[in-house]
Amino acid sequence: MFDLPTLGTFIAVVLGLFLIPGPAVLLVVSRTLQGGRKTGVLTGLGIAAGDFGHTLFASVGLSAVLMTSALAFNAVKYVGAAYLIYLGIRAFLARPGSPSLPAVAPIAPAKAFLQAIAAELLNPKTALFFLAFMPQFVHPERGSTFLQFAVLGLIFVVLSSLYTSLLALSIKPLGRLLGRLSWLARWQGKIVGAVFISLGLRVATQQR
Template sequence: MWAFILVVLVLFLIPGPAVLLTLTQTARGGLKAGIITGVGIAVGDLLHTVAAVLGLSAILMTSALAFEVIKYLGAAYLIYLGIKSFLEKTKKQEKPVNKKVNTAMSFRQALLIELLNPKTALFFLAFLPQFVVTDGSPVVFQLLTLGLIFVLMSIMYTSLLSFLASSLGNKLFSKESKMSRWQGKLVGTIYIGLGLQLVFQSQK
């Protein structure tokens, strides 16, 4: 268990799509939006864990068609969000920079993005079984426990990122800052970049 926790902590230090998504949502909607986004990502990871336990993720490993369909759906959704953010008009400086972002929408977007990433499904299918003890409790229970620990650690990590990003973002994107004019374009560029990254992912 401790080995698993240590490896997960090391994995968190490597910036990935979840980190970028959390940071962009925090920049757009503030601390609450960032935390809710992290929760959405974590719930997506939990569903991937359940899918791995049930063997559904194995379909993505063996079926090239299923992998490609999910991959392109996820990429299209990310690019759509990116274009939408990129084309948003910046409000004049008399208004606060952080918009009121619908937290339910932040959760749904994060959940969909995480679920539509086939690499995440394959990650859980390959990663979790490495920490299963053969002479311990039932394998299904062990896998679910490991997945739940990963999810809780993920929520704590993304919440910390949101707090730090919110503190920094209030300075960078304050109404006196010129950076505020580029906030939508910056967020849109990150989303589009994540979508293109997903397009070029391979099954192996």
């Protein structure tokens, strides 16, 4: 279904994106600081569950579209490419700022898990990202597109769960490390911008 270069590229890109602090990371960090490691881990698992929900939504809709015609494939491809390049340009041009944690009241671990699922499912930017990001790794000639989406989604969820769990378990030493890496705050926009722009260009040049 997937060749090793495709899977390797997908995993490398996902891991690279995880390393750029975003809303999900800040939520896990803040929940961990407020409620402890268990709350932080369950928040990360809730975010991963929400991401898999987005994957299933994308699978149902896009698996049919990608098999319909070359015109439908190209429409999805160019819209996705334009969105990724737009995100990249915005990130690249954004002025670096001081990262700050959102104010989050103490919360029970189970409630944190459920709220993280809802927050991720209702995030339109996440939905748009999955619609733009996933199709470039799906090839109809290699079998069921729905199954390909599902497999990629599971890989994403597993990697996300592992990353956020490790983050919650090592929050204190990680905080000291990030304090020494102030240059990352200055360059993170440029890094994620370059990643998104390169992804967009790859989507635009992908053949059906």
